[in-house]
Amino acid sequence: MRSIIYIVQKEFLQVFRNKSLLPLIFVMPVIQLLILSNAATYEVRNIALHVIDHDLSQTSRRLVGKFEASPYFEIVNTSFSQKEAEHDLIKDKADLILEIPPRFEHDLEKNSAAGLHLNLNAINSAKAGIALNYSNAIIQDFNAHIRAEMLPLPPEMAPPSVDISYANWFNPDLNFKTFMVPGILVLLVTMIGLFLGGMNIVREREIGTIEQLNVTPIKKYQFIIGKLLPFWIIAMFELAFGLGIGLLLFKIPFVGNPVIIFAFAGLYLTVILGIGLLISTFTETQQQAMFLSWFFMVIFILMSGLFTPIESMPTWAQKITWFNPIAYFVEVIRMVILKGSSWGDVAHHFGALTIFSLALNGLAVWNYRKRS
Amino acid sequence: MIQVQDIRKAYNKVQALDGISFEVGKGELFGIIGPDGAGKSTLFRILTTLLLPDSGTALVDGLDVVKDYKKIRNRIGYMPGRFSLYQDLTVEENLNFFASLFGTTVEANYDLIKDIFIMLEPFRKRRAGALSGGMKQKLALSCALIHAPKVLFLDEPTTGVDPVSRKEFWEMLAKLKEKGITILVSTPYMDEASLCDRVGLMQDGRIFTIDTPQAITRSFPKDLWEISGEHVYKLLKVLEKFSFTHAVHAFGEVVHLSLPKGGAGSLEIMEYLLENGCGQAEIKRIDAGIEDCFMEYMNEYA
Numbered sequence: 001m002r003s004i005i006y007i008v009q010k011e012f013l014q015v016f017r018n019k020s021l022l023p024l025i026f027v028m029p030v031i032q033l034l035i036l037s038n039a040a041t042y043e044v045r046n047i048a049l050h051v052i053d054h055d056l057s058q059t060s061r062r063l064v065g066k067f068e069a070s071p072y073f074e075i076v077n078t079s080f081s082q083k084e085a086e087h088d089l090i091k092d093k094a095d096l097i098l099e100i101p102p103r104f105e106h107d108l109e110k111n112s113a114a115g116l117h118l119n120l121n122a123i124n125s126a127k128a129g130i131a132l133n134y135s136n137a138i139i140q141d142f143n144a145h146i147r148a149e150m151l152p153l154p155p156e157m158a159p160p161s162v163d164i165s166y167a168n169w170f171n172p173d174l175n176f177k178t179f180m181v182p183g184i185l186v187l188l189v190t191m192i193g194l195f196l197g198g199m200n201i202v203r204e205r206e207i208g209t210i211e212q213l214n215v216t217p218i219k220k221y222q223f224i225i226g227k228l229l230p231f232w233i234i235a236m237f238e239l240a241f242g243l244g245i246g247l248l249l250f251k252i253p254f255v256g257n258p259v260i261i262f263a264f265a266g267l268y269l270t271v272i273l274g275i276g277l278l279i280s281t282f283t284e285t286q287q288q289a290m291f292l293s294w295f296f297m298v299i300f301i302l303m304s305g306l307f308t309p310i311e312s313m314p315t316w317a318q319k320i321t322w323f324n325p326i327a328y329f330v331e332v333i334r335m336v337i338l339k340g341s342s343w344g345d346v347a348h349h350f351g352a353l354t355i356f357s358l359a360l361n362g363l364a365v366w367n368y369r370k371r372s
Numbered sequence: 373m374i375q376v377q378d379i380r381k382a383y384n385k386v387q388a389l390d391g392i393s394f395e396v397g398k399g400e401l402f403g404i405i406g407p408d409g410a411g412k413s414t415l416f417r418i419l420t421t422l423l424l425p426d427s428g429t430a431l432v433d434g435l436d437v438v439k440d441y442k443k444i445r446n447r448i449g450y451m452p453g454r455f456s457l458y459q460d461l462t463v464e465e466n467l468n469f470f471a472s473l474f475g476t477t478v479e480a481n482y483d484l485i486k487d488i489f490i491m492l493e494p495f496r497k498r499r500a501g502a503l504s505g506g507m508k509q510k511l512a513l514s515c516a517l518i519h520a521p522k523v524l525f526l527d528e529p530t531t532g533v534d535p536v537s538r539k540e541f542w543e544m545l546a547k548l549k550e551k552g553i554t555i556l557v558s559t560p561y562m563d564e565a566s567l568c569d570r571v572g573l574m575q576d577g578r579i580f581t582i583d584t585p586q587a588i589t590r591s592f593p594k595d596l597w598e599i600s601g602e603h604v605y606k607l608l609k610v611l612e613k614f615s616f617t618h619a620v621h622a623f624g625e626v627v628h629l630s631l632p633k634g635g636a637g638s639l640e641i642m643e644y645l646l647e648n649g650c651g652q653a654e655i656k657r658i659d660a661g662i663e664d665c666f667m668e669y670m671n672e673y674a
Contacts, residue, residue: 006472014460212456212515215420216473217445 007226050094057105197231198276256336274360379428390577403568449516459501474519506537562663592660601653
């Protein structure tokens with residue numbers, strides 16, 4: 001036990017003496033939260049719209065006016081030529097072309113039907129889909145008004161229609177940051193655990209100090225715990241620090257029980273440190289360890305539901321996420337912070353991570369050799 | 373104190389140790405002399421329980437290096453060839469850290485490291501990475517001694533250290549020996565052999581011979597001549613063709629020529645040199661050094 005304390009002391013001494021590490025530990029959460037949560041947004045705003053209005057009627061202007069009034073669209077150009085509009089689209093100056101045919105108003109009045117044409121830049125398919133949805137909403141709304149005006153009927157004779165009203169639960173304002181900040185905290189904790197923790201053991205091997213340690217009577221478990229515990233502590237501190245920033249700066253609503261989050265983070269870190277330890281057992285240099293860690297990190301993050309919802313992945317990919325610890329933590333932290341989930345709601349997440357932790361650490365300890 | 377019996381170790385297909393056997397008595401300063409790649413470090417790593425031998429047995433203080441490795445670790449001090457302390461910790465922090473891992477304190481064994489620590493004293497607050505080579509080596513020795521080991525393993529402790537520090541270091545070893553510590557030291561420097569009680573000459577994973585340095589040099593089986601002249605390379609080439617020559621090697625500015633006992637005298641050598649355009653060379657009969665012996669054994673085994 002005392003040996004563990006000595007190693008932990010030594011590790012902290014080295015971390016606090018490391019000129020590049022210490023500032024990073026404090027600066028990283030601030031930067032990640034500020035930049036990522038603001039930049040990584042799915043909200044599509046300022047869709048660049050090119051309008052070709054061949055009609056130039058009152059009705060067509062009303063339609064264009066509706067687009068203009070929407071916060072999602074910005075009319076960047078108007079013209080009467082399809083060529084010019086297409087040029088804008090190709091040059092990436094416009095995301096969307098709205099083409100109103102000649103005699104639009106006339107057709108509406110006389111034939112009770114008129115066509116519109118939309119051209120979308122679909123390189124970013126998600127953005128194109130959202131742009132199309134927004135346009136549809138505007139056009140439908142416009143449609144409903146036009147119909148009401150053109151067939152002036154008394155209200156009791158109005159055509160039956162279903163009116164949908166909806167409420168956004170748990171995130172009433174659809175605030176994207178509320179959703180992102182907890183996820184980014186997971187990223188932060190993971191980076192500290194996987195990169196600093198795992199790298200720390202390989203470093204001893206790379207600079208040769210492990211030779212000197214291995215001839216001491218220190219036991220394998222003492223060495224491993226002594227090396228990993230400091231980073232467990234640092235990562236937990238980072239989580240608290242990051243949560244503080246999230247609450248103060250981003251005013252994210254915290255409806256759940258923070259004890260659940262810290263308990264889960266504590267368990268989660270044993271999994272992440274276990275992965276780092278396992279990587280360190282079959283790498284010789286920090287470079288190799290870094291490369292392997294990144295390999296897992298990228299897969300884990302992209303398949304974690306942090307940026308893209310797991311539900312929209314193909315079934316086989318969803319099954320892979322069952323083995324992704326990051327996915328569990330992202331889900332738990334969102335459930336608890338935003339939804340106020342209880343211990344019972346996240347019990348199976350705790351169960352899964354306990355199994356991961358035991359399996360990974362068992363494997364790593366078994367594979368870790370003090371001598372060959 | 374150390375008994376090694378037919379130790380073998382191979383890395384893939386390279387036989388690093390090919391049947392090593394020797395014994396070191398209590399309080400003895402034993403040197404393993406051999407060039408880089410002889411297998412010295414592998415041998416040290418096996419004896420310090422860091423590496424498992426493929427076959428053979430080794431006992432340190434009566435304990436088997438494979439079975440009783442845990443007990444051995446408390447009784448030995450090891451100084452690896454490469455500086456293996458924390459460069460970002462200070463002299464003091466390194467010492468305290470290793471002392472506490474062995475469950476002891478610097479004060480408890482201060483007596484043992486006093487002579488060395490006094491030299492380190494002015495730098496106690498300096499980080500190990502900022503020390504000079506000689507000081508690093510003293511710190512490493514202090515750390516290896518901090519728990520008062522019975523046996524000290526020093527793997528090439530003087531490699532890359534200046535001549536003054538090297539001399540100081542050997543003086544320190546002599547003092548430690550007086551305190552009853554058994555020391556096994558390896559070195560590629562032949563001149564350091566004479567400072568050991570006994571040495572083993574090692575090459576290609578084998579030990580040619582084990583004896584006191586004096587006995588080894590005395591048993592040199594040939595007549596040895598030192599020949600100096602202006603062109604060492606020319607001398608070497610010319611002497612290689614001399615009909616009596618057993619072996620000829622360049623030793624810096626001079627050439628060492630070994631001839632069968634009573635094979636040729638100074639007159640014959642001078643005459644031969646004159647005939648071959650090396651008339652101004654000076655020749656001198658000398659006693660063999662360890663390096664001459666090493667070359668001789670290498671020849672024999674090649």
